[in-house]
Amino acid sequence: MNILILSVGTRNKIIQYFRKALHGEGNVIATDMSELAPAIYEADKYYIVPSISDPKYIEKILEICEKEKVSGLLSLIDPELSLISLNEEKFNDIGVTIIGSSYEVCERALDKYEMFNWLTKHGYNCAKTYIDKDEFYQDYENRLIDFPVFVKPNRGSASISISKVNNKETLDLLFLNEKDLIIQEFLDGQEIGADVYIDLLSKEVVSIFTKKKIKMRAGETDKAVSFKDKKLFSLLEKFVKEFGFLGQIDIDVFDVNGKYFISEVNPRFGGGYPHAYESGVNHMELIINNLKNKKNIKINGNYKEGNYMMKYNEILIKELNL
């Protein structure tokens, strides 16, 4: 069984974990648009591919799938998730399973304003969100919302262009300089990350790992500690099923005075997944079972609390003729 992982970038550990889970019974094939993406060198085989915005991109990936007899495929970056799910049928036709959510689900999750609308409609706590600045000012005048607020790009990722805004002047300036921003109620609370796997066959939530974020650095969780809470687990299970996610997802939650607020979902392996894996939560095995047409049994919360994760840097040296 061969697995193809797209846009691997610097996610070396994800490739290592898949190779380990396959026990040499198949290859892990990686792609990236750059020879300087260190994770490609962890794979059994790699391909340098065009940018995801190239019209020939999907054709190229389909070619790799056929040549390498790929059974399952996943991407590690947000902008590619909708693209591959949009072409799901073409992949299925050549026997490739996409380990991820449908096109509609990816689009709804990656558009933060759409996500807010969905969460509100379905009765989940979430930060009040505005895409229209005038609407925000109207509520501000009516004392329905106050500064500070949180401003970020509606389809942003990796914490690019995010700001905590304390006054009107700064807000106006941000809106002058950037398009497609949203304004959110500022959530003041404990940030939580959840790594969740939804079985591709039974569509049930089979594994949840939750951690409290202790320190963030450059948009990533730098230090965190594992914990469990039954109330949070059942909230996440209900939410994930209702939204329709499949495969691996990463959820951001805030605990504001004992109430859980759902902030955002990345329908892919999040950068913090190694914390879950190293605590014994092996989602690669769950994926491989699914690709072998085996349903997984529920293992929600099969890990220890109080496991601290501390991130540190690694480097790779290669002699290349570029």
Ligand SMILES: Nc1ncnc2c1ncn2[C@@H]1O[C@H](COP(=O)(O)OP(=O)(O)O)[C@@H](O)[C@H]1O
């Ligand atoms: N409404 C909010 N209130 C307070 N902090 C927030 C809010 N929204 C986002 N953040 C902070 O900004 C970070 C990035 O925002 P997020 O919505 O996750 O976007 P991205 O897609 O860039 O990860 C979060 O991890 C959190 O630390």
Ligand SMILES: [Mg+2]
């Ligand atoms: Mg985020």
